[in-house]
Amino acid sequence: MKNVIENKCFFLSSVTSIRNLPDESLKEICFWGRSNVGKSSLLNSITNHNIARISKTPGRTTALNFFEIEKKIRLVDLPGYGYAKRSKVEIYKWNSLILDYLESRKNLLFVFLLIDSRHGIKKNDSEAINLLQTLNNNFFIVLTKIDKINKNDLNNCYSNASKTIKKENRYNQKIFLTSSKKNEGIKELTKTILEVV
Numbered sequence: 001m002k003n004v005i006e007n008k009c010f011f012l013s014s015v016t017s018i019r020n021l022p023d024e025s026l027k028e029i030c031f032w033g034r035s036n037v038g039k040s041s042l043l044n045s046i047t048n049h050n051i052a053r054i055s056k057t058p059g060r061t062t063a064l065n066f067f068e069i070e071k072k073i074r075l076v077d078l079p080g081y082g083y084a085k086r087s088k089v090e091i092y093k094w095n096s097l098i099l100d101y102l103e104s105r106k107n108l109l110f111v112f113l114l115i116d117s118r119h120g121i122k123k124n125d126s127e128a129i130n131l132l133q134t135l136n137n138n139f140f141i142v143l144t145k146i147d148k149i150n151k152n153d154l155n156n157c158y159s160n161a162s163k164t165i166k167k168e169n170r171y172n173q174k175i176f177l178t179s180s181k182k183n184e185g186i187k188e189l190t191k192t193i194l195e196v197v
Ligand code: GDP
Pocket: 034, 035, 036, 037, 038, 039, 040, 041, 042, 052, 080, 144, 145, 146, 147, 148, 178, 179, 180, 181, 182
């Protein structure tokens, strides 16, 4: 079943204006988090495609990048936040694009919000979590790069994350632990995606 994602995932479009979003005929799952959190690596691991190359092409780092799996579901790569080397105008523009998308997208099933396990939940991660909770978006927390920290630190990070989110539905109850480098936790993420494909 995993092959559906691995074999049939293709780049659909790169969108910088809410007017140009693809139609809402397919359900979408999106990936979000601080820049450098490991989002591209995770998407690559899940799809076994070099999504990072597309998502990091200049001009596409500040766009919503849509990938489609066999006309069944779309994976959406949102621009990372906390990227210092950008002007306020640029940051404002892409924040409003993300906000518009999260607020209005009817076919958005849920968000994977990635948090770097080494750093835990930073101020802008909290803001992202608050936004998702305010907008009533379903989301899962995904801790990344777990190969880089020891078990104790990981436990602390896990329990902090767990305390931060409101456990109102099944999404918030699960926190994924992942390492793209060691291929850990990828199967669980894939399984969650396949459940809705
Ligand atoms: P993005 O900016 O969120 O798309 O992050 P990238 O996927 O480009 O990763 C940023 C950096 O973290 C790169 O140097 C990756 O090689 C590294 N990285 C990503 N995932 C992992 C992981 O699971 N373990 C380790 N050790 N490094 C990772």
